[in-house]
Amino acid sequence: MNSLFGPIDPAKDAGYTDAPPRMGFFTDTSVCIGCKACEVACKEWNAVPDDGFDLLGMSYDNTGGLSANSWRHVAFIEQAAPSPAAMDVLREAEATVSTQFLGMPSSTLPGTEGREGRDLRWLMMSNVCKHCTHAGCLDVCPTGSLFRTEYGTVVVQEDICNGCGYCVAACPYGVIDRREDDGRAWKCTLCYDRIGEGMTPACAQACPTQSIQYGELDELRERAAQRVEVLHQRGVTEAKLYGHDPDDGVGGDGAFFLLLDEPEVYGLPPDPVVTTRDLPSMWKHAGVAALGMAAAAVVAFLGRRP
Amino acid sequence: MAEAHPVGFQWVMEAKKRGATVIHVDPRFTRTSAVADEFVPLRVGSDIAFLGGVINYILSNELDFREYVVAYTNAATLVTEGFQDTEDLGGLFSGYHPETGTYDPASWQYEGHEEFAQTHEDTHVHRETAAGFQHEAHGPPVSGFVARDETLQDPRCVYQILKRHYARYTPEVVERVCGVPPEQFRKVCEAWTRNSGRERTTALVYSVGWTQHTVGVQYIRAGAIIQLLLGNMGRPGGGIMALRGHASIQGSTDIPTLFNLLPGYLPMPHFKQHETFDMWAEAIRHLGQKGFWAYARCYAVSLLKAYFGEHATEENDWGYGWLPRLTGDHGTYQQVLNMIDGKIKGYFLLGQNPAVGSAHGRAQRLGMANLDWLVVRDLYMIESATFWKDSPEIETGEIVTEECRTEVFFLPAASHVEKEGTFTQTQRMLQWREKALDPPQDCRSELWFFYHLGRLVRERLATSTLERDEPIKKLAWSYPISGQHNEPDAEAVLKEINGYDVATGAPLSGFTQLQADGSTACGCWIYSGVFADGVNQAARRKPGKEQSWVAPEWGWVWPANRRILYNRASADPQGAPWSAKKAYVWWDPEKGEWTGHDVPDFEKTKDPAFRPAPGTIGVHGLAGDDAFIMQGDGKGWLYAPAGLIDGPMPTHYEPAESPLRNPLYAQQANPVRKVYDRPENQLNPAPPERHSEVFPYVFTTSRLTEHHTAGGMSRQLAYLSELQPAMFVEVSPALAEERGLEHLGWAHVVTGRAAVEARVLVTARLRPLRLDGRVIHQIWLPYHWGGSGLVTGDSANDLFGITLDPNVLIQESKVGTCDIQPGRRPTGRALLDYIADYLRRAGLDASHYAPLETPGAGE
Amino acid sequence: MTDRVRAGRRGGGKGDRVMVPPAEFRSYYGRPIVKKPVWTHDIAAYFFTGGLAAGSALVAAGADLTGRAALRTTARLTGLGAILASTYFLVVDLGRPSRFLNMLRVAKPTSPMSMGTWIFSGFSAAAGLAAVAEAAPLLPRRGAVGLAARALPVAGRAGGLAAAALAPAMATYTAVLISDTATPSWHAAYPRMPFVFAGSALASGGAAGMIGAPTAQAGPARTLAVAGAALELAATHGVEHRMGLLSEPYRTGRAGTLLRAARVLTAAGAVGALLGSRSRTVSALAGGALLAGSLATRLGVFEAGKASAEDPKYTVVPQRERLGTL
Numbered sequence A: 001m002n003s004l005f006g007p008i009d010p011a012k013d014a015g016y017t018d019a020p021p022r023m024g025f026f027t028d029t030s031v032c033i034g035c036k037a038c039e040v041a042c043k044e045w046n047a048v049p050d051d052g053f054d055l056l057g058m059s060y061d062n063t064g065g066l067s068a069n070s071w072r073h074v075a076f077i078e079q080a081a082p083s084p085a086a087m088d089v090l091r092e093a094e095a096t097v098s099t100q101f102l103g104m105p106s107s108t109l110p111g112t113e114g115r116e117g118r119d120l121r122w123l124m125m126s127n128v129c130k131h132c133t134h135a136g137c138l139d140v141c142p143t144g145s146l147f148r149t150e151y152g153t154v155v156v157q158e159d160i161c162n163g164c165g166y167c168v169a170a171c172p173y174g175v176i177d178r179r180e181d182d183g184r185a186w187k188c189t190l191c192y193d194r195i196g197e198g199m200t201p202a203c204a205q206a207c208p209t210q211s212i213q214y215g216e217l218d219e220l221r222e223r224a225a226q227r228v229e230v231l232h233q234r235g236v237t238e239a240k241l242y243g244h245d246p247d248d249g250v251g252g253d254g255a256f257f258l259l260l261d262e263p264e265v266y267g268l269p270p271d272p273v274v275t276t277r278d279l280p281s282m283w284k285h286a287g288v289a290a291l292g293m294a295a296a297a298v299v300a301f302l303g304r305r306p
Numbered sequence B: 001m002a003e004a005h006p007v008g009f010q011w012v013m014e015a016k017k018r019g020a021t022v023i024h025v026d027p028r029f030t031r032t033s034a035v036a037d038e039f040v041p042l043r044v045g046s047d048i049a050f051l052g053g054v055i056n057y058i059l060s061n062e063l064d065f066r067e068y069v070v071a072y073t074n075a076a077t078l079v080t081e082g083f084q085d086t087e088d089l090g091g092l093f094s095g096y097h098p099e100t101g102t103y104d105p106a107s108w109q110y111e112g113h114e115e116f117a118q119t120h121e122d123t124h125v126h127r128e129t130a131a132g133f134q135h136e137a138h139g140p141p142v143s144g145f146v147a148r149d150e151t152l153q154d155p156r157c158v159y160q161i162l163k164r165h166y167a168r169y170t171p172e173v174v175e176r177v178c179g180v181p182p183e184q185f186r187k188v189c190e191a192w193t194r195n196s197g198r199e200r201t202t203a204l205v206y207s208v209g210w211t212q213h214t215v216g217v218q219y220i221r222a223g224a225i226i227q228l229l230l231g232n233m234g235r236p237g238g239g240i241m242a243l244r245g246h247a248s249i250q251g252s253t254d255i256p257t258l259f260n261l262l263p264g265y266l267p268m269p270h271f272k273q274h275e276t277f278d279m280w281a282e283a284i285r286h287l288g289q290k291g292f293w294a295y296a297r298c299y300a301v302s303l304l305k306a307y308f309g310e311h312a313t314e315e316n317d318w319g320y321g322w323l324p325r326l327t328g329d330h331g332t333y334q335q336v337l338n339m340i341d342g343k344i345k346g347y348f349l350l351g352q353n354p355a356v357g358s359a360h361g362r363a364q365r366l367g368m369a370n371l372d373w374l375v376v377r378d379l380y381m382i383e384s385a386t387f388w389k390d391s392p393e394i395e396t397g398e399i400v401t402e403e404c405r406t407e408v409f410f411l412p413a414a415s416h417v418e419k420e421g422t423f424t425q426t427q428r429m430l431q432w433r434e435k436a437l438d439p440p441q442d443c444r445s446e447l448w449f450f451y452h453l454g455r456l457v458r459e460r461l462a463t464s465t466l467e468r469d470e471p472i473k474k475l476a477w478s479y480p481i482s483g484q485h486n487e488p489d490a491e492a493v494l495k496e497i498n499g500y501d502v503a504t505g506a507p508l509s510g511f512t513q514l515q516a517d518g519s520t521a522c523g524c525w526i527y528s529g530v531f532a533d534g535v536n537q538a539a540r541r542k543p544g545k546e547q548s549w550v551a552p553e554w555g556w557v558w559p560a561n562r563r564i565l566y567n568r569a570s571a572d573p574q575g576a577p578w579s580a581k582k583a584y585v586w587w588d589p590e591k592g593e594w595t596g597h598d599v600p601d602f603e604k605t606k607d608p609a610f611r612p613a614p615g616t617i618g619v620h621g622l623a624g625d626d627a628f629i630m631q632g633d634g635k636g637w638l639y640a641p642a643g644l645i646d647g648p649m650p651t652h653y654e655p656a657e658s659p660l661r662n663p664l665y666a667q668q669a670n671p672v673r674k675v676y677d678r679p680e681n682q683l684n685p686a687p688p689e690r691h692s693e694v695f696p697y698v699f700t701t702s703r704l705t706e707h708h709t710a711g712g713m714s715r716q717l718a719y720l721s722e723l724q725p726a727m728f729v730e731v732s733p734a735l736a737e738e739r740g741l742e743h744l745g746w747a748h749v750v751t752g753r754a755a756v757e758a759r760v761l762v763t764a765r766l767r768p769l770r771l772d773g774r775v776i777h778q779i780w781l782p783y784h785w786g787g788s789g790l791v792t793g794d795s796a797n798d799l800f801g802i803t804l805d806p807n808v809l810i811q812e813s814k815v816g817t818c819d820i821q822p823g824r825r826p827t828g829r830a831l832l833d834y835i836a837d838y839l840r841r842a843g844l845d846a847s848h849y850a851p852l853e854t855p856g857a858g859e
Numbered sequence C: 001m002t003d004r005v006r007a008g009r010r011g012g013g014k015g016d017r018v019m020v021p022p023a024e025f026r027s028y029y030g031r032p033i034v035k036k037p038v039w040t041h042d043i044a045a046y047f048f049t050g051g052l053a054a055g056s057a058l059v060a061a062g063a064d065l066t067g068r069a070a071l072r073t074t075a076r077l078t079g080l081g082a083i084l085a086s087t088y089f090l091v092v093d094l095g096r097p098s099r100f101l102n103m104l105r106v107a108k109p110t111s112p113m114s115m116g117t118w119i120f121s122g123f124s125a126a127a128g129l130a131a132v133a134e135a136a137p138l139l140p141r142r143g144a145v146g147l148a149a150r151a152l153p154v155a156g157r158a159g160g161l162a163a164a165a166l167a168p169a170m171a172t173y174t175a176v177l178i179s180d181t182a183t184p185s186w187h188a189a190y191p192r193m194p195f196v197f198a199g200s201a202l203a204s205g206g207a208a209g210m211i212g213a214p215t216a217q218a219g220p221a222r223t224l225a226v227a228g229a230a231l232e233l234a235a236t237h238g239v240e241h242r243m244g245l246l247s248e249p250y251r252t253g254r255a256g257t258l259l260r261a262a263r264v265l266t267a268a269g270a271v272g273a274l275l276g277s278r279s280r281t282v283s284a285l286a287g288g289a290l291l292a293g294s295l296a297t298r299l300g301v302f303e304a305g306k307a308s309a310e311d312p313k314y315t316v317v318p319q320r321e322r323l324g325t326l
């Protein structure tokens, strides 16, 4: 049985002997311009169907989230913290009308966040499968459809997937999903068919600002640490990494992020843990319950003879 | 820029990573603002006041790069005594003729050059023909030798005039006009000036947020003044970057699809002004000027040789008589109005979707519905091809399918990946593209279409004896064709554009080889060199890391593969780099030539100390420090004595539709703007006219990253449509409250032309501004929607009327006034009644038009 | 409007300690973070029928060994019916029968579903055999068929014992299956859920025996039913009240309604079983209540899981608490 927890090299753990270096993504949201080129490039390359034409009113996000039909998703978060001057104008404007506020949902209270001198923040972040070191989806998949590649990534083989949907509930990030029409599970493959050819994944290739950086995970982690340092020096003290730590609940993500606010603001879990970490304990409890059942039966029948 | 030029924006992000400060000035908070260091929201249409404020800050604090300014600009040049400024005349410059609504620019001239000036008759013609466009590659006519005061003290020198003109543009005025608080304004001024000068340069980037105004050209002039004052022109990291639109929109002005230009910015002949070849050629050459336009005759003859080949001879003035002539305004808006009037019978529409993309959509559609025939070549069945059966006017009964007389021919076009050719982008760079795949079915390239159309027409006219058919019969119309569909060879066309020796057919290496004796032919003189040595220079793709940082071997840039124009200014007057850090091209005294990282934009061996004998014209008239070699006086123009129809210096005027009285001058809006006073083109009232409160809000339109222009290329694609699936309108929370608009609910925006419905996005990215004691709400709409495609919606362009900038005839589609109401708009005839009611309340009837001049009113 | 909302509850309910301090949390437009299970009620029904089959297998084996023929027959046939229903629900959920077979290509210890597939397959085969054995009396005594008919009871006993051996695993693996997810209120319940499911299985298995067998033979089934009901009630109470914020989905909404119904039905069924040991009618009514209670429990648990995945607060707040940053 593979390790269920802790920092490991996933490819080695999965039995690859001469595995290439682990590949992954560092997504630096501080330079994302929300152009969604990554979303479109992913769909073009992987022939993913469209996700429906719904105006969601979540700022410029009309995708909503990752799904079987959206393997990249760009989140848009408007954080309004009007400056005193802007507030004066607003108050003046509002003085003439009622006080009911019909505004758009924003993710934060006014005035709580944001650098000095900026009264409005518009955060953008391109989300993707994390290619977890300990991937819940892969652990629970009963068919072996989900597998670990030699690059340490996690990929679904659509010809084997039976659509049981277990992976969907097992992913702590809400990434993988079952497609309505074909009933199978789909998610980012980290462009397994491209990286094998030495190509960059389509999304990273399309990203104009290098918000999505693809490369060897170790190197990306170094680069990310430096970037955080630079941002801190420039006064962007809120910059922090997410998913980079091999000691976190999933053993570190193969795709990690630089965020400018708390993870949940972007729709990410603040402290994800691979569900199978607790699997041994689950079986233990189940074993006790099972023994109890058996014992109850024995007692019930032994207790009285007809 | 992040929205509409995301790929180009990577370099802004790169600069930012290296420590650059990014300032974004825009009426609304966009994706660009999101990553900018400073976002400066301002009222749409008020940038001249803002930039004027910056100019005032520079001049009143003497922060200009003085050495650069004295040497390379016309700051020291004296202006005639007769010149009177807007400060003296309530917002008008001297020379205004109220009857024609134009200026006589005689009094704007340099001292002693009054005779160079055109009459206001001329300016009228210039406005009709968008003559301002013709100055894109060269300055307008002005004599090369001028009176100067290098101490800049003379009250009539440009520097002092500028200083007086902008003295009123104080931070307080900026706040009153633009809504920008003085502290923030000062921050921008400080950042801009601090980051300019000997050691540093600042780049200015603009696009159509600056151009689509009745004062659009003056917006850019104002930016240019600042960049000249701070020494940011002709230097690396400086300049003014005009971000172009469609992939080759630069190419389509260089080799124009415009009515008033011929290739290389040669003016289209005017029936009266350019009766003969000599009149035309001399008009281009501007007798008495310094600089390279002196050779205009070579460019003109070579162009005619390319057009008419062996038929162009000295005896027949190179076939000049066969060129069509301008008789007035043939711009796209005038044409559409002419269609409504039944004056135009047939129309070719290629790669354009005016039913959605052009201002006053209703007029566009009514015009097209009144043709005999219309040819549409497009990738998709766009709204401009189907208006006769599904336009909004069908619903209102203004177009009745059965009665619509227009016969529409739809011809499917090959897309850019299905044909070869060049794109010319923002940096004037030509990049060759191969064909990736064959066009499907009946789709064909433009080249195929025009070549074979021409061929067929020529076959039909071969035996004609009519004089009017001569030009067609005399065209040089032979290109190698190949393949199943007889596709003409695009490289052969590029060779012709590059130019060749008529006798040998050998390609020319550049425009300096062009001759006026008929021995050379050249399709576009500024592109000469793109096929130098018989090699397609535009197809070069040497990776950046294998060459210098200027990357001269990637593509080809006109003119002469020069990456930065006027780069002589990157060195000081003596020819040494201003600083080691900013070295770009410089004079090598040893070798006696100009050298550096780029192709010097100067005569290679002209010593910096060279001074021409007085009266020398043409290139030889340029002094060793006349860095702006295409200008008649060799100088960068802070003050434009000629060439602009609306004044020598940018001045703040309100947009044609504005809820505010101009806080600076009695003159409300640009007094020489191009108007079309017609019943279908009612403009909402603006002060000092009454009833402007009927349309109390300011609206502006622009782009979404997810869609492309009139939507033909994005609303047809699922992957793009799903990203922005519905027409929407953005309003501030405060306005939502004021009007009872609900997030994601419906609302409709009303102007004197139309009511357009959209879903509401309430967002703090739009905010009300306080101006002159009033709160002004701004509304934003994307203009990508129309009736066809996977996602459909009302078209924002239906809201606009037609008012144009006088210099280049661009429409004011960035700003208008409107009302907004919750809920959907009325439909059918009720919609017409609804708008009629607004017009009635606004006091607009068919015979009332806004005055051009507003002397003293309301003061 | 802001979606930084208050989560959690004031301490309430007698004896309950204040479990979650009122907390603020933020989210992405109130959207879920984890995906809610794509499973439908078929899966909840499968949990019920699987439990019923497991409970019945225990009853059947006990009855067989202790010579309660009527109870044995009832339990074996109930088990068979439950297995057939289970198979149906599984295949419906997967879409195609072949997709079930896909799972038999591998045995994967980290996947409770893979393990469960093998348990279910083995259990079904054994319990199926036992049920088929009930057909022995109906077969002719002579000939080849007769030979088989005479061998059947032996095989039936072997099958029944094997099924009984697998039954506890069959009843509880489904608890592991749902706990081994990122669905917040399921995962948090992993120490308790096997007991809920074990109790529920016993209660339903016993109940079926009470209904199908004469009162004289149904004694042990009744005992098992009551014991199972008690376990189910106790363990469910823990799930509903001892997991802080993550218990909330079990008490509110559709899940709350279902689980309240389950409590009433199960308690009533248990009381009925105890009091009505002499009356076939009361026994049958009590058995019916217990079965319904068991089914409601499964549906309630299922709904609670879905609800906990749909509201981001159940993902964010407990994780924040864990991080100590709330």
Ligand SMILES: Nc1nc2c(c(=O)[nH]1)N[C@H]1C(S)=C(S)[C@@H](COP(=O)(O)OP(=O)(O)OC[C@H]3O[C@@H](n4cnc5c(=O)[nH]c(N)nc54)[C@H](O)[C@@H]3O)O[C@H]1N2
Binding pocket: B001, B003, B004, B005, B025, B026, B027, B028, B030, B043, B044, B045, B046, B047, B206, B207, B208, B209, B210, B243, B244, B245, B246, B700, B701, B702, B703, B704, B705, B706, B707, B708, B709, B710, B814
């Ligand atoms: N994704 C995408 N890219 C495109 C296009 C597209 O349709 N979609 N179109 C292409 C074309 S044809 C063009 S021309 C370019 C245009 O490129 P841009 O000019 O960048 O495009 P716009 O979005 O129209 O306008 C830019 C900004 O100008 C602001 N603005 C409006 N009025 C004013 C004003 O008075 N002052 C100031 N300071 N700002 C103002 C608007 O709020 C807007 O944010 O983009 C090209 N690129």
Ligand SMILES: Nc1nc2c(c(=O)[nH]1)N[C@H]1C(S)=C(S)[C@@H](COP(=O)(O)OP(=O)(O)OC[C@H]3O[C@@H](n4cnc5c(=O)[nH]c(N)nc54)[C@H](O)[C@@H]3O)O[C@H]1N2
Binding pocket: B208, B212, B245, B246, B350, B351, B352, B353, B354, B356, B357, B358, B359, B377, B378, B379, B380, B382, B413, B414, B415, B416, B446, B701, B702, B703, B708, B709, B710, B711, B712, B713, B783, B796, B797, B813, B814
């Ligand atoms: N309100 C408002 N109006 C505006 C603007 C604004 O900012 N606000 N911006 C203005 C600007 S800058 C522009 S450029 C215009 C754009 O307005 P249009 O040019 O009218 O709009 P497009 O949708 O770009 O039309 C281009 C058409 O060309 C087709 N096409 C693409 N490739 C080819 C080809 O190779 N051959 C042929 N034959 N057809 C092809 C496409 O399918 C598309 O339908 O809109 C202007 N209108």
Ligand code: SF4
Binding pocket: A129, A130, A131, A132, A134, A135, A136, A137, A138, A154, A170, A171, A172, A173, A174, A175, A176, A187
């Ligand atoms: S993020 Fe989810 S889907 Fe992706 S590898 Fe991790 S558990 Fe699997």
Ligand code: SF4
Binding pocket: A137, A140, A141, A142, A143, A144, A145, A146, A156, A160, A161, A162, A163, A164, A165, A166, A167, A168, A184, A185
């Ligand atoms: S749905 Fe497919 S990929 Fe997911 S767990 Fe089931 S078999 Fe594996």
Ligand code: SF4
Binding pocket: A041, A042, A043, A045, A046, A071, A072, A128, A187, A188, A189, A190, A191, A192, A201, A202, A203, A204
């Ligand atoms: S790596 Fe490939 S599959 Fe994954 S999001 Fe990027 S483009 Fe899509």
Ligand code: SF4
Binding pocket: A031, A032, A033, A034, A035, A036, A037, A038, A039, A074, A124, A125, A126, A206, A207, A208, A209, A210, A211, A212
């Ligand atoms: S392509 Fe890059 S910049 Fe654009 S949205 Fe995606 S991550 Fe952001």
Ligand code: SF4
Binding pocket: B004, B005, B006, B007, B008, B247
């Ligand atoms: S569409 Fe083409 S031209 Fe426009 S930004 Fe993208 S790459 Fe550049």
Ligand SMILES: [Mo]
Binding pocket: B208, B244, B245, B246, B249
């Ligand atoms: Mo454009």
